Amino acid sequence: MKSAVIVFPGSNCDRDVAVALEQVTGRKPEMVWHKESDLPAGTDFIALPGGFSYGDYLRSGAMAARSPIMRAVKDAAGRGVPLIGICNGFQVLTETGLLPGALMRNAGLSFVCRPVSLRVESSQSLFTAQYDSGETVVFPVAHHDGNYQADDATLDRLEGQGRVAFRYLDEVNGSARRIAGILNDAGNVLGLMPHPERVVEPAHGGTDGRRLFEGLLETVS
Amino acid sequence: MKARVFVTLKSGVLDPQGKAIHHALEGLGFSGVNDVRAGKLIELDLADGTSETDIEDMCRKLLANTVIENFRIERLEDA
Numbered sequence: 001m002k003s004a005v006i007v008f009p010g011s012n013c014d015r016d017v018a019v020a021l022e023q024v025t026g027r028k029p030e031m032v033w034h035k036e037s038d039l040p041a042g043t044d045f046i047a048l049p050g051g052f053s054y055g056d057y058l059r060s061g062a063m064a065a066r067s068p069i070m071r072a073v074k075d076a077a078g079r080g081v082p083l084i085g086i087c088n089g090f091q092v093l094t095e096t097g098l099l100p101g102a103l104m105r106n107a108g109l110s111f112v113c114r115p116v117s118l119r120v121e122s123s124q125s126l127f128t129a130q131y132d133s134g135e136t137v138v139f140p141v142a143h144h145d146g147n148y149q150a151d152d153a154t155l156d157r158l159e160g161q162g163r164v165a166f167r168y169l170d171e172v173n174g175s176a177r178r179i180a181g182i183l184n185d186a187g188n189v190l191g192l193m194p195h196p197e198r199v200v201e202p203a204h205g206g207t208d209g210r211r212l213f214e215g216l217l218e219t220v221s
Numbered sequence: 222m223k224a225r226v227f228v229t230l231k232s233g234v235l236d237p238q239g240k241a242i243h244h245a246l247e248g249l250g251f252s253g254v255n256d257v258r259a260g261k262l263i264e265l266d267l268a269d270g271t272s273e274t275d276i277e278d279m280c281r282k283l284l285a286n287t288v289i290e291n292f293r294i295e296r297l298e299d300a
Contacts, residue, residue, distance in 0.1 A: 058283070058284070059286055066282075066283060094288070095286065100288075101288065102286055102288045102289045104234075104235070104237070105237045105238055106237065107235070107237050108237075109237050147235075147237070149234065149235065149289065150288070174235070174237070
């Protein structure tokens with residue numbers, strides 16, 4: 001698997017994702033600066049990491065979504081290359097329009113930083129193939145703008161098409177229908193607020209996130 | 222030429238910041254505030270002759286997220 005991690009000014013989980021990917025796939029991902037206009041040839045997995053790209057100016061993810069590399073990322077996603085956006089990466093994906101809806105300020109207004117329980121809604125995706133449908137996993141969250149909102153028609157469509165990948169078991173940030181992560185129509189783009197890359201080895205306090213990357217490795221390579 | 226862009230949350234979109242401001246106003250003893258919605262004001266200094274369409278394009282492509290926000294443009298021709 002030849003993965004690429006996109007690095008924006010203000011990304012701060014880029015190295016965490018890179019370490020997780022290297023551990024699971026045995027291959028160091030390419031770190032791609034946002035000013036690049038092309039992805040490395042043969043890239044077959046792309047990660048948009050967490051952080052505070054451009055200091056969250058204007059709206060979280062808004063500036064990053066318009067940076068030069070995103071054109072190539074959109075093209076790749078359109079060709080079916082698997083793409084994950086974690087935390088700020090999820091915000092970037094909604095800002096680019098690759099995923100519907102928007103991530104707004106947490107309903108409680110506080111920055112939420114703790115492990116949370118999630119239900120894996122479906123094991124029928126590239127990203128969740130190694131989980132059981134309905135299984136509970138624990139991933140950490142660390143965000144201020146994780147309150148997922150979309151109109152009812154969009155939410156119904158996401159539910160109806162099995163595109164809600166992860167759901168919070170308890171109230172975390174005010175997200176509509178407690179949505180924590182969603183897939184695009186084709187199923188090759190996942191955006192989620194919790195951080196699977198922060199739970200890949202026992203020293204992290206949990207390894208629930210590891211199977212997400214293992215599942216990808218199995219599908220992609 | 223200058224223009225102002227007002228970006229506001231669409232009605233029906235939950236506004237946690239507006240709510241917090243509302244509560245704070247009540248805490249200060251201001252009664253009779255029915256609701257508060259917070260938005261943004263963006264001031265643009267533009268080349269003369271910039272068309273309305275160009276400004277709208279800027280709003281749609283960047284300044285507002287039209288999934289959740291509305292925008293209103295106010296041109297200040299002589300400013």
